[in-house]
Every structure is written in structure tokens, then in C-alpha cells.
Amino acid sequence: MDWNRKSWKKVDQGRLEREDFDAGPTNLDEIEPGLWIGNLTAATDLEELAKIHCNYILTVDSCPLPRNISLLPGIKTMFIQVTDMNKEDLLSHFESAFEFIEEARENGVVLVHCYFGVSRSSTIVIAYLMKKFKISYDEAFERAKSKRKFVSPNAGFESQLRLYEKMGFTIDKTFLHYRLFKLNVAAAKVMQVKILPIEHMDVVKDDPALITVKPDPLVYRCIKCRRVVACVSNLLPHVRGRRMSWKKLEPSDSQEFCTLIYFIEPIAWMKSAMHSEQGKLNCPKCNSKLGSFSWTMGCQCPCGSKVSPAFYLVPSKVEWSNFVKNVQAI
Structure with a gap:
């Protein structure tokens, strides 16, 4: 496969799926026991997935995983379709992502990934840490950053994480700033x-x-x-x-x-x-x-x-x- 170009193919019901990509070499880090952040390459590296005993994959990207990965027996997947843009809404997915990660850690190991493993995946994991340990955005960011130097939510996602903190690590639909968001x-x-x-x-x-x-x-x-x-x-x-x-x-x-x-x-x-x-x-x-x-x-x-x-x-x-x-x- 040519890893120097990026393309997509259309599958059933108009869904786009990655065919080729160039997300760099396999790159992943363990943030908490059983919780990893990595790039797309790591999520498609069967040898690496087996090495860390990964049986859950949370994809935060514009396209889902290739079917040869998402249909693997013994691996449960979740897909959040979001691009790495400041105005994208990741906040609305924090609660479902938290439940998925909690289930994964109770039953095995989860890899949370986006394309490069820098912004979107980090945002989801930081939100998880905030809710799990009832800590501020700044504390959760430093906790994740100490384990993975590439952790860097974009400015829009950082603002969403701070709003999540202000709402008490939940989605309060009556909260003024959430309604404005x-x-x-x-x-x-x-x-x-x-x-x-x-x-x-x-x-x-x-x-x-x-x-x-x-x-x-x-x-x-x-x-x-x-x-x-x-x-x-x-x-x-x-x-x-x-x-x-x-x-x-x-x-x-x-x-x-x-x-x-x-x-x-x-x-x-x-x-x-x-x-x-x-x-x-x-x-x-x-x-x-x-x-x-x-x-x-x-x-x-x-x-x-x-x-x-x-x-x-x-x-x-x-x-x-x-x-x-x-x-x-x-």
C-alpha cells in the first residue's frame, strides 16, 4: 500500500472510509492503565494492537477505520465523526465517549485515536480524565501531557473543555453558555x-x-x-x-x-x-x-x-x- 498519499473510498449508504493515508509511523502512549492515545497508523497496526492487548478502539476522525480493522473479531469500536476545526462540536460527544472508555477499561484496553493523535483524541481523553477524577481542565491537560508530549487540543476544543468543567463535568442543557455554544x-x-x-x-x-x-x-x-x-x-x-x-x-x-x-x-x-x-x-x-x-x-x-x-x-x-x-x- 502507498502510504504517501491520502484518499477515501465510498462504501454503502454513502459513507466515506479511509483507503490510504499518511499519518506517520505508529505512535501511541498510555495515559492511564488501559487507556491509550495514538494516531491512525497505530489504530491500524495489528501487531501493535495485539502488543498492548487492545480490544476497544475509539475513533475521533472525519472517516471511520478501514473495515479490516473495524470488523476484527474481539475488538469493539466507536466512531465520532469530527474534523479538527475550532468550530466543530466535540463537547456533545463527551458523555458517550466517557461511557465507552469506562466500559473498555473495565473489560480490557482502549485506544483513543484521531488522525495524528494530537488534538481530537487528546480532547476526548482530557474530558474523560476531568469527569473521572473530578479535576480541572488544566490539571487533566497536565496529567495527559506528562504521558504524551503531543497532547494539544485546538483552541475551540480547549474552550469546550473549559465549558465542560464549568458545567460540573456533565452536559447541562439549561446552562446559558452551553445554549450559546x-x-x-x-x-x-x-x-x-x-x-x-x-x-x-x-x-x-x-x-x-x-x-x-x-x-x-x-x-x-x-x-x-x-x-x-x-x-x-x-x-x-x-x-x-x-x-x-x-x-x-x-x-x-x-x-x-x-x-x-x-x-x-x-x-x-x-x-x-x-x-x-x-x-x-x-x-x-x-x-x-x-x-x-x-x-x-x-x-x-x-x-x-x-x-x-x-x-x-x-x-x-x-x-x-x-x-x-x-x-x-x-
Whole structure:
């Protein structure tokens, strides 16, 4: 096989699979007993896999392992499809990767690898160490780095690891910065394909007017027809004059939050927001203009704060209410 070129072949159901690659010589290091980080070459080196008694392989790459490896008897595999780009979402895979590594270490040896064994695989292993030992990102990084000099998550993955630490080594879907992170990931995809891909529809929240089980009693209504259009829990509060970013994790005094514009999460009634990069937000009942949205350009609040992506309601177009019926007619 020619190891000096890199190509892929298409297999069933349109999936891409590596055929040839050049990830350098076999390279792997043991981080904890039964937990190794390596490159793609190591993951396809049958002699080396046998030497370390590897029976689990976790692939974090753009393509899965060649079938001659993934179909080996006695080896269980997991594939996380992610490229080594700052805006890629690895955070959402931390929990499933942790469970896979835990199972692997209980039953044998696991190799976590990406292409070069530097960024993506290191990120997954650092997240595992953080959760396993309840340690900070910095501690987990140094722990892994002491065993493998190539450990180096890219800047985006490092920020995701720090967010994971802030959430207490779990995925808290109600955590403000996690919600902002997911919106930014979705926005990056919208920039590429011009619509919201179905795999990112989880950022679109349920229509509060149709929620019948434990509806949020604190809502915003269209001031013209009084149709419920958002819950207080949909708000994305911003600090006056400060750019809203999921990477800025320092706490803010709630008294500093601006109310000149209500930035919110995308909600199911915002049909145009799922098929366009930007546009108006009209009341789904009376069609009055309530605000606007932009996945790509964002919006600057009169207070000076820049928010991107942005979905906002103009305060003069809505009213706050502390009472909501279980079901409202549209």
C-alpha cells in the first residue's frame, strides 16, 4: 500500500472510509492503565494492537477505520465523526465517549485515536480524565501531557473543555453558555448550507403556546393579539456593552443585564429561521412584526453588545405576563 498519499473510498449508504493515508509511523502512549492515545497508523497496526492487548478502539476522525480493522473479531469500536476545526462540536460527544472508555477499561484496553493523535483524541481523553477524577481542565491537560508530549487540543476544543468543567463535568442543557455554544455550532452550519440542517434542530425550542405539560408561567405575548411567543426561560441575557460569547465564562452581576432588546433562542413558530439565514420574526397568529433574526450577521443591541447568531424581540412589540393557559389556539 502507498502510504504517501491520502484518499477515501465510498462504501454503502454513502459513507466515506479511509483507503490510504499518511499519518506517520505508529505512535501511541498510555495515559492511564488501559487507556491509550495514538494516531491512525497505530489504530491500524495489528501487531501493535495485539502488543498492548487492545480490544476497544475509539475513533475521533472525519472517516471511520478501514473495515479490516473495524470488523476484527474481539475488538469493539466507536466512531465520532469530527474534523479538527475550532468550530466543530466535540463537547456533545463527551458523555458517550466517557461511557465507552469506562466500559473498555473495565473489560480490557482502549485506544483513543484521531488522525495524528494530537488534538481530537487528546480532547476526548482530557474530558474523560476531568469527569473521572473530578479535576480541572488544566490539571487533566497536565496529567495527559506528562504521558504524551503531543497532547494539544485546538483552541475551540480547549474552550469546550473549559465549558465542560464549568458545567460540573456533565452536559447541562439549561446552562446559558452551553445554549450559546450550540447556537454557534448551528450557525456555522447555516453559513455553509444556507438552511438549518436537521441534525441541528435541537437548538429550536418548543412553541410555548403549545406546551401542555408544566408550561412556563412566565411568558412574553404579542402585544397586539396576546399570543404567547416566548418563555422567560428562552431568554439569552446579555451584559450591557459586552459581546455575548459562550467562551466568556466569568460570572456577571444580574443587575448589569440589558433589557433594550430581548435576545432569545429560536422557537418552533419561527418557520423562516429554519430555511433562511436572516429575516423578520412575525407573530404566528396576527403576523405583526415582533423582531428579526440573523444566523450569520448577528445583531448589535443599542447598548453596544454584539450578539451572533441573533434572534430578538423588540420590547415594545411584546408584553410580559405571569400567567399562561395550558393550550392556546394559534
